[in-house]
Amino acid sequence: MSPRLLWNYWVPQVPDKETKATMGTENTPGGKASRDPQDVRPSVFHNIKLFVLCHSLLQLAQLMISGYLKSSISTVEKRFGLSSQTSGLLASFNEVGNTALIVFVSYFGSRVHRPRMIGYGAILVALAGLLMTLPHFISEPYRYDSTSPEDMPQDFKASLCLPTTSAPASAPSNGNCSSYTETQHLSVVGIMFVAQTLLGVGGVPIQPFGISYIDDFAHNSNSPLYLGILFAVTMMGPGLAFGLGSLMLRLYVDINQMPEGGISLTIKDPRWVGAWWLGFLIAAGAVALAAIPYFFFPKEMPKEKRELQFRRKVLAVTDSPARKGKESPSKQSPGESTKKQDGLVQIAPNLTVIQFIKVFPRVLLQTLRHPIFLLVVLSQVCLSSMAAGMATFLPKFLERQFSITASYANLLIGCLSFPSVIVGIVVGGVLVKRLHLGPVGCGALCLLGMLLCLFFSLPLFFIGCSSHQIAGITHQTSAHPGLELFPSCMEACSCPLDGFNPVCDPSTRVEYITPCHAGCSSRVVQDALDKSQVFYTNCSCVVEGNPVLAGSCDSTCSHLVVPFLLLVSLGSALACLTHTPSFMLILRGVKKEDKTLAVGIQFMFLRILAWMPSPVIHGSAIDTTCVHWALSCGRRAVCRYYNNDLLRNRFIGLQFFFKTGSVICFALVLAVLRQQDKEARTKESRSSPAVEQQLLVSGPGKKPEDSRV
Numbered sequence: 001m002s003p004r005l006l007w008n009y010w011v012p013q014v015p016d017k018e019t020k021a022t023m024g025t026e027n028t029p030g031g032k033a034s035r036d037p038q039d040v041r042p043s044v045f046h047n048i049k050l051f052v053l054c055h056s057l058l059q060l061a062q063l064m065i066s067g068y069l070k071s072s073i074s075t076v077e078k079r080f081g082l083s084s085q086t087s088g089l090l091a092s093f094n095e096v097g098n099t100a101l102i103v104f105v106s107y108f109g110s111r112v113h114r115p116r117m118i119g120y121g122a123i124l125v126a127l128a129g130l131l132m133t134l135p136h137f138i139s140e141p142y143r144y145d146s147t148s149p150e151d152m153p154q155d156f157k158a159s160l161c162l163p164t165t166s167a168p169a170s171a172p173s174n175g176n177c178s179s180y181t182e183t184q185h186l187s188v189v190g191i192m193f194v195a196q197t198l199l200g201v202g203g204v205p206i207q208p209f210g211i212s213y214i215d216d217f218a219h220n221s222n223s224p225l226y227l228g229i230l231f232a233v234t235m236m237g238p239g240l241a242f243g244l245g246s247l248m249l250r251l252y253v254d255i256n257q258m259p260e261g262g263i264s265l266t267i268k269d270p271r272w273v274g275a276w277w278l279g280f281l282i283a284a285g286a287v288a289l290a291a292i293p294y295f296f297f298p299k300e301m302p303k304e305k306r307e308l309q310f311r312r313k314v315l316a317v318t319d320s321p322a323r324k325g326k327e328s329p330s331k332q333s334p335g336e337s338t339k340k341q342d343g344l345v346q347i348a349p350n351l352t353v354i355q356f357i358k359v360f361p362r363v364l365l366q367t368l369r370h371p372i373f374l375l376v377v378l379s380q381v382c383l384s385s386m387a388a389g390m391a392t393f394l395p396k397f398l399e400r401q402f403s404i405t406a407s408y409a410n411l412l413i414g415c416l417s418f419p420s421v422i423v424g425i426v427v428g429g430v431l432v433k434r435l436h437l438g439p440v441g442c443g444a445l446c447l448l449g450m451l452l453c454l455f456f457s458l459p460l461f462f463i464g465c466s467s468h469q470i471a472g473i474t475h476q477t478s479a480h481p482g483l484e485l486f487p488s489c490m491e492a493c494s495c496p497l498d499g500f501n502p503v504c505d506p507s508t509r510v511e512y513i514t515p516c517h518a519g520c521s522s523r524v525v526q527d528a529l530d531k532s533q534v535f536y537t538n539c540s541c542v543v544e545g546n547p548v549l550a551g552s553c554d555s556t557c558s559h560l561v562v563p564f565l566l567l568v569s570l571g572s573a574l575a576c577l578t579h580t581p582s583f584m585l586i587l588r589g590v591k592k593e594d595k596t597l598a599v600g601i602q603f604m605f606l607r608i609l610a611w612m613p614s615p616v617i618h619g620s621a622i623d624t625t626c627v628h629w630a631l632s633c634g635r636r637a638v639c640r641y642y643n644n645d646l647l648r649n650r651f652i653g654l655q656f657f658f659k660t661g662s663v664i665c666f667a668l669v670l671a672v673l674r675q676q677d678k679e680a681r682t683k684e685s686r687s688s689p690a691v692e693q694q695l696l697v698s699g700p701g702k703k704p705e706d707s708r709v
Helices: 003-010 017-022 048-071 073-080 084-092 094-102 114-138 179-202 206-217 223-234 236-248 276-295 309-318 320-330 334-342 344-350 353-368 371-402 406-434 439-462 558-576 579-588 592-611 613-623 644-698
Strands: 503-505 510-512 522-527 532-537 548-550 626-632 635-642
Touching: 048 073, 048 084, 048 114, 048 179, 048 206, 048 223, 048 236, 048 276, 048 371, 073 084, 073 179, 073 276, 073 371, 084 094, 084 179, 084 371, 084 613, 094 179, 094 592, 114 179, 114 206, 114 276, 206 223, 223 236, 236 276, 236 371, 236 406, 371 406, 371 439, 371 558, 371 579, 371 592, 371 613, 371 644, 406 439, 406 558, 406 579, 439 558, 439 579, 439 644, 579 592, 592 613, 613 644, 635 644
Parallel strands: none
Antiparallel strands: 503 510, 503 548, 522 532, 532 548, 626 635
16 A cells, blocks of 8 residues: 555545545455554444444334324324314325425435435424424313313312302303414424424435445345335334324323313213324434434445355245246347436436436326326225324324223224334235246236235124214204204303313213313212212202212213224235335336336325325315314314214215326236237237348348347
């Protein structure tokens, strides 16, 4: 090594310091360069296996913070008075920033320090998670009984049936409204929308740069294994998000500022709001910790030279014949290798930003001309729309349909639904590999999986609980003809119009919005060993004046939630069978030089056409089934009661619609593939006699120029 080269090697200020680990390894004994003690510690990060481990943990934490909002969507609605349409829009804003910038990843991918960009993106994700918690700290403490004055215990006398002269002074619906209150509400909602947008922006460089970095510096034989480990660990993120939500929502929202004397709510009370913000703090901390190692990884590292030993042994036993058979077609002429450089991904580093923006629409239209690519992407749009709506609102649907707590709904989803998704993806990949499926086989597997998914979705329309009777809201004149909005039995009461403190008559299973609407004038607390039970007595609107229990009426069919979710999980696993074969169809449906761009376009369409609009569509459908809205400053806030039968039919019906669209697209894909296969066989049969005749004419020593079909 020359003195000048040695000097450049030791000085840390040189521009190529990231690649100094690759220098000077040829002329030293053992192929190892001597290192300064200061360089020993950073050399740990010149290891692709460590990068795979760090990136798996980072993507796990990123998906956990991205999916956590979905686990607490109903809680956020209750806390800030949001409709399902607004909460669906909030959930979809995660994709807005991501979609706006993901196209430029292929442009900047080879020009930047990828590990540092991943680290910066992760820091932005962590800051966005912290920003999501800000509304909790700048808002007033949660008051589950808004009719009680602030200087009195909640659930005290304001919701009882008292004469107008002796009733506590409670403000009307719009009495506490002011420009400051409305401005505060808008600012809180705006902060959450900005946080969700930043969450998407921060996630832009994480997955694309991480995958390309692994593929560049891992051994060619080890790269698929590393990516498989990465995806397997990453897929556990949403399940952990719902598990975290299950734990956090068991804690009261104002656990950091509990009111004096405690609260009289239980987790089963419909007014209960859990500590939704605490999960964002935990997930943001996990992302911030996972981001630290990325600032120590080099821009480039030595390419891995050895294949993993256990992988080599497995391939030697299982794949030797297959690999020998595939060696000959892999040889390509120089002309063919030159053609590979014509794709946009290859020429992107040589383009300016303006040139890249100009050429992208033309290449996009050229890619969409492939019928297989277009049909498969449309089918995946339908599947992603189904998945986005299910992931966002399934917890809320289970809460309302089966009268279970938000914590229990998240626990069931995290334990049943997401593991089934992982199983479906893995089984689909195994079937493609073991059966050696070609394009027609992949199309048939996709169609079969979606047909079975559609079949197992039919019973979901009939598994659910009907709404129980609510005095003044649901009208069942045959059973209780005297239940009007303001029956005569409560004329002497000064019931607040916007009060919400539900009570239940256990003898008739009739629910009242407040004890005042039941005509109850006194409250009794019965202490027990483990908990206290609240009763309201002297109720003039209840049959025979029986006491009523605090809280909503329990559902008679809550036990059906497990069979319902098992069917949902089975359908999800069958739908996920299509993941690997549909991805293979996309890769085989476009030119080889356009594969990377085709995958990028695929994810862009999935975000624009599925993950962004689907939560809003599902939220709007859910809002149409509401029968009683809470009012806040004269506007509709959160929905308090739904028509359960209508909710089930519209939510499951929307899912059924998207599944049907996917089945139709896969059926068209299979038809096109069979037609192409038939045309290819016909062309091959026609060209065979011509090839034989040309061989006879040219002689045994010559080969036809165009003999390859």
